[in-house]
Amino acid sequence: MFSNRERAAFSDGTVKREGQVYKHSTLKYPHRLNFYDRPPLEDVTIEEFETCAIDRLRILAEIESSFVRNRSFEELKTVTNAQCLKYLPLHSSTATSEDLEGERRKDHLGHFILRLAFCRSEELRRRFVKAEITLFRVRYESDDTKEREEFLSSRDFDWIAVDKDEKEKFRRELLAASPNLKAELFEKEKFYKVKWTRVPDLVEKRRVFLKGGWAYVPSREQSSIIFQAFQSSLERALEATARALPRLDEDTRIMPILNNLSQGFLAGVPSEWSGNDGSSANGEAIKAEMIDDLARKHFPLCMKNLHDNLRRDRHMKHYGRLQYGLFLKVLGLSIEEAIAFWRKSFSKITEDKFNKEYRYNVRHSYGLEGKRANYAAKSCQQILMNDQPGPGDSHGCPYRHFSEDNLQSALLAAYSHQGLTSSDLPEIMHAVKSQHYHVACTRVFEITHAGSGVGTVKKGEGVGGGESVTHPNQYAARSRELEKAKIESLGGNDDVPMKGEEGGGDAMVLG
Amino acid sequence: MSTEEVEGVTPEVMLAFYRRLYPFKSIVNWINHEHTPTKLFTHREFALTLERDVYLRYQCFETVEEFKKKVCSLNPTRFEIGPVYSVKPKDKKSARQQAFTPLQRELVFDIDMTDYDTVRTCCKEAGICKRCWAFIAAAVRVLDSSIRDQFGYKHLLWVYSGRRGIHLWISDKEAMELTDEQRKAIVGWIAVIQGGKDMHKKVNVRQGTKPLPPSLQMALEPLVPCFGDLILADQDCFKSDDGWEDLLHLIPDKNIAEILRRKWNKDDGRSSEDKWDDLKSEIKKTDKGSPTRVSLQAAMEDIILQYTYPRIDAEVSKHRNHLLKAPFCVHPKTGRVCVPVDPQLIDDFDPEKVPTVGQLLKELDKVVTTQDMEGAEHHSDWEKTSLKPHVDMLDRHAMALMDQVRRSKRAADLSW
Structure with missing residues (x-):
């Protein structure tokens, strides 16, 4: 099923060098790490095909959602390792009790199947590469040092070790390029020369010394070369696969699986709710089980983020509950439904604990306890300025409180299904960089409600009359209004398929 | 401060300029790297700005003659050079969207005087004089030597932008092939001045x-x-x-x-x-x-x-598909020709001494009346004007590039 062309794409640029260590092993997978140069050439049952893919997809989805959730790399590593252990364990070569060949074969198969599913659009390829390279990085960092050395010497990264004379010649420059390298450790530090184009990340941050097109990479930054090599070979391979894919179109067994896989990934974070889907989103009163669907279609990024966090952690810290709870109250969630919603969401804790610690809290925000104040939902201004989120908090305004990378991932994961693409990002990021967070949010609203006819929004219209977003509830209310108008213009037919229903189905692949 | 608006750059003037002075051949040699047209030229996007700001994108040509003919018939106020695409740009609509991608492009940099408004005291906004040119001169010296020393590129062409800035085009093979990610990296390496006015x-x-x-x-x-x-x-x-x-x-x-x-x-x-x-x-x-x-x-x-330190316009350099005004175009406001500049002599360069299109045509009038060459095609009339040293410079630059390509082709042949 994999074309020769794809294999050819790998073979260029890997001219064997002298001194490279060849491992003549009878093992098919001598290393835990895999650069996936060669496609698997064997028969696979359709069941195995699907399992391998879905199990790997669970891990990649977890990685994506880590970006979305603004997790640090350390947190991401912990979460990913846990997920890997569950669905796709990969033990080191010293672990004799495990089925190493089986584990590695599954890793190998899963990777190549997902390549097929994700090679089809630039957007999918970009996201797949980002998730895969992160997975590779997590595994690389947790690999046994000795085994990693063996893996590295098993392939040619085409770097040139900088000899003593050259190192001495550029001593001053090399030290200045690595401010954290102590002068007394200089003699011990090894440097490798590669063409600068192979380490653009290090060049961009001026973390190497450059001379005549060569980057002098200290051994502590060596992993950059490896990750970049992994990334560029995967990018090339995906493009080759995309070109070869049309020949697969006729296979009626595989295409539906592949379609499902990529859609599941696109749908973003899998929903853990198996509640009744399909309830009408048009009624005024909101029920707890409608919130998943509403979040998908109508919430601004701050609330989507809180919702996804809640679904994932099945818990939420105080300021997050406050920001999200009041928003839901104003959205139209009654106190009974609110209790039901929070109770069900906090599924890790006992009934007793919930009643003692959280029920009061929810009732309080509805003005039924304590000083019985009628609290208003927080405005953008308040969210931006008050109660800055600390580590572990998920409240705040993503446009302001997320790092650039995470914000971009979050936007794509949250709104791709509503038409936002990576080509929209520069404009949004521009607004963010100039600290016009409400402009960015308004632009996202316009993009996700673009189209023609009733119930759509043109650029510049904002949330009505050219107004920009100043309140999360204003965002959600306007979005629902537009949807209602759209449905009514179609004859008020309740049978109009809702995006949420399709999405729900897709997410099941993951869930 | 001097931004004298030169005598009107009318369509008639522009047409005469394209017909008789614009060095089409030299431009094509330079972007094509070889004498016979390759994809570097035939798959290259040209974007023409016509009267009343009509913008015509995705133009491309098979030969120098077609290029000249088209420019003369549309008579643009200026035109820009874009990337080499995987498909001929004019076939963009019929190609599959994924099959239409930019493949190669000179690495370009743009330095504009407006970015120096907070530090220069002699002029403002569109104004430029010999004194503020010193900022540009300093930037050129630093960038030219950094790029040669650190990135090892050799084929750098500096071009005056016609008013208050300068462009750099780098045509080395590796530079042509840089991905957007790599271009972003090089910008990150070079750009130092960051942060807004706050x-x-x-x-x-x-x-x-x-x-x-x-x-x-x-x-x-x-x-x-x-x-x-x-x-x-x-x-x-x-x-x-x-x-x-x-x-x-x-x-x-x-x-x-x-x-x-x-x-x-x-x-x-x-x-x-x-x-x-x-x-x-x-x-x-x-x-x-x-x-x-x-x-x-x-x-x-x-x-x-x-x-x-040089203040570069980062966005220009980051993407392969960015368009940049072609050398030897005429700046519509100043009438000055965008001539190549020798970085070694950058300190002596005076933007106010750059020939204007009006001046060149006058020079030409004198020559033609003395020689009385009626009806003949004027392919290289620029030789008789003060444009000559600038075109010669581009020719020398293109020649060096073509030499390089020839040498590497021969080396490839020998390996068999």
């Missing part, structure tokens, strides 16, 4: 007070004398209250800043040179090798960079 300190390139990265240390050397001549003496940047207040914002030691503020408030007559000396003598009073002294010395280096 950010006083725009140079943040070191860890704490550690030494500058080696590339910037190298750039700093020629900028130190430049700072003295240009910023202190010529532009007198710290003369005005706003000017020296900006300087004080960049001094990390609050006490020293306060001492200087009091001193300068009292004495209105102190020149920028005096003020810089004041700062230096305050720094000399601190203990040698003390952290305060080290941080102040670092701050002084950063100040020199902030005032003199």
